[in-house]
Amino acid sequence: MSTMDESTHRDLTEQYGQSHLFDFWEDLNHNEKAILLRSISEVKFPEMKRLIESLVITEPPAEYYDEIKPVDLVAPKDRRAREAGDAGEALIRAGKVACFTVAGGQGTRLGFDGPKGSYPIGALTGHSLFQYHAEKIRGLQRYYGTVLPWYIMVSPANGDATRAFFKQQNYFALDPANILFFEQQMIPCVNEKGKMMLETPFRLAVSPGGHGGSVQALVEKGILADAASRGVEILSYFQVDNWAVQAADPLFIGHHALQQSDMSSKCHRRNSPREAVGVHCLCDQVYRVIEYSELDIYPQLLQVDASGDAVFSAGNSGIHLLNVSFVQDIYDHFEDFPWHKAFKKIPCIREDGTLFSPDAPNGYKFETFIFDALRFARNPLALEIQRLGEYTPIKDYDGVNSVVAARQSMTDYWSGWMKGAGIAIPEQSGSNAAWQLEISPAWAVNREEFAERAQTLPKSFDKSTAILADGTILSK
Structure with a gap:
């Protein structure tokens, strides 16, 4: 770290009204000073100046439309x-x-x-x-x-x-x-x-x-x-x-x-x-x-x-x-x-x-x-x-947009593939509510390819099942 690095960055912060970033400079060790200079060097100061002036110093009005x-x-x-x-x-x-x-x-x-x-x-x-x-x-x-x-x-x-x-x-x-x-x-x-x-x-x-x-x-x-x-x-x-x-x-x-x-x-x-x-x-x-x-x-x-x-x-x-x-x-x-x-x-x-x-x-x-x-x-x-098979974001563990909902959507989505291919699977109710299904998208990229490849599968499943990328069947 050179004196020029410090001088250049000080000048930059002063130019944009941010010289306080150096307030603790004299208390920092060599490595900490290097971190601060690197942190400052990553700032796009002209962009930040524009954001501060347009969004903080002045309150931008909401956009309104005629139609x-x-x-x-x-x-x-x-x-x-x-x-x-x-x-x-x-x-x-x-x-x-x-x-x-x-x-x-x-x-x-x-x-x-x-x-x-x-x-x-x-x-x-x-x-x-x-x-x-x-x-x-x-x-x-x-x-x-x-x-x-x-x-x-x-x-x-x-x-x-x-x-x-x-x-x-x-x-x-x-x-x-x-x-x-x-x-x-x-x-x-x-x-x-x-x-x-x-x-x-x-x-x-x-x-x-x-x-x-x-x-x-x-x-x-x-x-x-x-x-x-x-x-x-x-x-x-x-x-x-x-x-x-x-x-x-x-x-x-x-x-x-x-x-x-x-x-x-x-x-x-x-x-x-x-x-x-x-x-x-x-x-x-x-x-x-x-x-x-x-x-x-x-x-x-x-x-x-x-x-x-x-x-x-x-x-x-x-x-x-x-x-x-x-x-x-x-x-x-x-x-x-x-x-x-x-x-x-x-x-x-x-x-x-x-x-x-x-x-x-x-x-x-x-x-x-x-x-x-x-x-x-x-x-x-x-x-x-349609949400099923296209949009199931995961934001929390349980509830709407959750891990629990996503895992259920997997079973619901691929159950449609199974039934469409004539494969019997448990109904999702009562004691079978925990039945789960996974199909690797490396094995079948879409419903049509699954229907073709399903001819090699058993005609029914009564346990939770995963079909892996190489076609291996995992049952639990």
Whole structure:
């Protein structure tokens, strides 16, 4: 560490009104000083200045629109379904598609110590969320004779553990050269006066920049360049905690391509006007997603029809397709991308150097949402999906959107495959309510392939059953 490093960083903090970050400099040892300088060097000061001035120093007004309309949802079996499916399969075979998973979270709310993606969601197999997604990719690569690169965005909190988990699991039989990890951007937290906060005397208090920050990370970490070098044109985006998501859906990809869309989304129908998901809609003819926390600002989004169903029915599933070229365009104009603030309780260092653990919100965190990119997209498309077999996010251990619900959805979904193939299984009631079923997506990528392969299976099952990637049957 040189005197010039210190001088340069001091000048930078003074230029942007953040010189207090050096208040404890004389009390730090050599290593702590190096950590502080590195922490400061990672800050995008011009961007932070803009956020502080536009979101903290001044209170931005809510956006209001003259007209808000529901988006048109494309039905899964619309008139172009066959054409779309064929187009999507052709793009996958040609190596034009890569998978992109957001996996920066920890399993704390599930009672699990480790990256959320390593949580053992398989009730019978103990297979992790990562393994389920990996086996989907393995199955697709086998089925279409192609390679699907897998880009995984982690966080500083779980990045090392995630990489170690993949290595321990031998990358789930995938080629590690086709799996690239990269870290999401961390954003400094600020107090009510717009001053950056210190977590320790030598480390800034930071928080994840949100899924929208993946745009910056994809470019700045070299992931977009890697995709382009492989000939990839479309990124299939999904969140790690949705076990049911299709890693690369030919029908969705085909509709996206036929529509000549920059960005497309899968939407499930909201189960109530107050469901805690974003709402896809057209605001003054511009595609937007209104976050559920803002529903009361736009009361029309709470309307119901004669049947009591939400008029604005398109719920955000966090499943998207993004063109590689579109991601680069968004990055090149990221100063136009909307940021959001959240007033939170943020532990920090007081002026006297002691730790302060607040009982009430005391500072702001900043984040961006990937769905906000839709407002900049040409020809955005929304494909309607059923929740079962597509959207089962895991936020808690029990209740709605939980581990328990996800495991039940596995059994419900694959039971349909079994019955469709003429295989007898226990009814889900009474003493059989605990009967469970898992089918590896590496063994059967879809219902049609399962029906073909099921000819080698027994004609009935009376025990909880898992069919593994190699076709081995595990019964308990």
